[in-house]
């Protein structure tokens with residue numbers, strides 16, 4: 001018997017037709033369904049037994065469905081709650097999620113979405129339902145909160161730190177991972193926002209689904225809609241085949257929208273609609289796709305200030321910021337620096353297949369004296385550079401390029417054969433077009449495909465020359481890691497050792 005088949009569900013709605021519709025839909029899925037018409041009846045049902053899922057309309061004749069949610073949240077009960085809200089009522093939806101609802105549905109309820117939300121709620125109950133059904137029917141005993149799945153434990157362990165701020169962040173990740181509520185991660189660059197997003201995914205029941213990371217700031221504005229929602233063949237010049245978008249690719253998993261503050265205003269409106277309706281339409285398609293995606297977004301920018309300045313939609317901010325997480329700056333947790341340095345050294349050396357050197361007390365003191373505005377990423381860059389320069393088994397300040405009184409460089413040296421333009425080593429170097437010749441090819445009939453092919457060749461060459469290290473290849477091309485990842489993914493280039501959508505690979 002499947003997990004879903006053994007579930008018991010309480011449906012609360014005052015409209016008899018809707019109650020019957022939801023009941024029949026869920027009975028057909030093999031669930032045991034009880035119905036109630038108002039708060040009073042619902043409370044009676046709850047007093048008699050525990051359910052796996054409670055589905056309640058927001059507006060009931062004797063009060064708000066939200067009060068049931070609060071009753072459950074304030075008790076040791078374990079029902080996962082799904083609230084049905086009026087169309088366009090962002091307040092109710094967000095308030096329900098904040099009050100602890102697992103998910104919400106908007107009227108008129110799409111029955112596919114109802115089934116999908118119930119399925120998700122059941123999967124998110126970490127205690128196996130077989131064990132739950134063995135409990136006496138009248139028991140309100142809390143389900144023992146089980147630890148996250150092994151992938152979640154590993155993801156949390158990758159977030160190194162013992163400072164109270166990091167310990168709290170980790171505890172909160174575990175707590176919020178099991179709902180559908182959108183998460184917004186705020187923090188300076190290099191503080192581990194992507195690690196946190198990944199941990200939210202890995203600690204959730206969606207861990208076996210995809211984690212799709214998107215850098216909203218790196219996508220050209222004219223391609224952004226197709227990238228997010230997909231495109232049918234011929235929908236625009238260069239769309240030579242059907243392509244799924246990020247939403248479709250993340251179906252059943254988590255969509256991580258990094259640098260959300262950089263999303264153009266025109267796209268913000270479209271994203272808001274996708275969040276509200278949970279459906280997306282590929283460019284050139286007639287049908288909409290129902291998408292089951294948990295959204296996690298992040299930015300290093302001051303989003304409320306962007307809202308004030310009219311550069312970020314307030315309604316979108318409100319929808320994305322249901323659960324807030326903050327990644328602390330490294331300077332606010334200096335006690336973690338030795339631990340982080342050690343963990344990063346071990347990771348970098350494991351990736352490079354080399355023995356882990358010791359960090360001398362002088363080198364540690366040297367690192368501790370730096371400001372490190374680039375946070376953990378900057379620390380990582382410094383260590384990487386020191387590993388490359390080190391001459392012995394113990395890292396000394398000199399290995400970090402310390403020459404006495406100057407600030408250290410925080411980026412690795414340009415590769416030996418890379419041209420160094422006047423403006424600095426990491427600026428874009430324009431390629432001089434070859435002189436025209438008699439056998440020059442004709443103008444391309446499809447400019448986009450032609451440019452894609454050129455870009456693919458350049459990326460492949462840079463990657464090959466940099467031993468498939470994307471960070472180094474990006475630096476060679478005047479890109480950052482996220483920009484090159486985006487381009488690699490868009491062009492479908494397979495990088496040895498890379499693990500998927502926007503993923504970090506062993507060579508970076």
Ligand SMILES: Nc1ncnc2c1ncn2[C@@H]1O[C@H](COP(=O)(O)OP(=O)(O)OP(=O)(O)O)[C@@H](O)[C@H]1O
Pocket residue numbers: 158159160161187188189190191192193194195196258299300327340343376377380
């Ligand atoms: N707490 C941490 N423990 C171990 N490594 C960390 C931690 N925080 C960050 N890192 C490492 O620092 C680097 C930057 O982290 P990440 O990309 O998650 O930061 P970010 O906040 O998303 O940065 P940005 O805003 O620039 O995108 C990564 O290599 C990551 O593994």
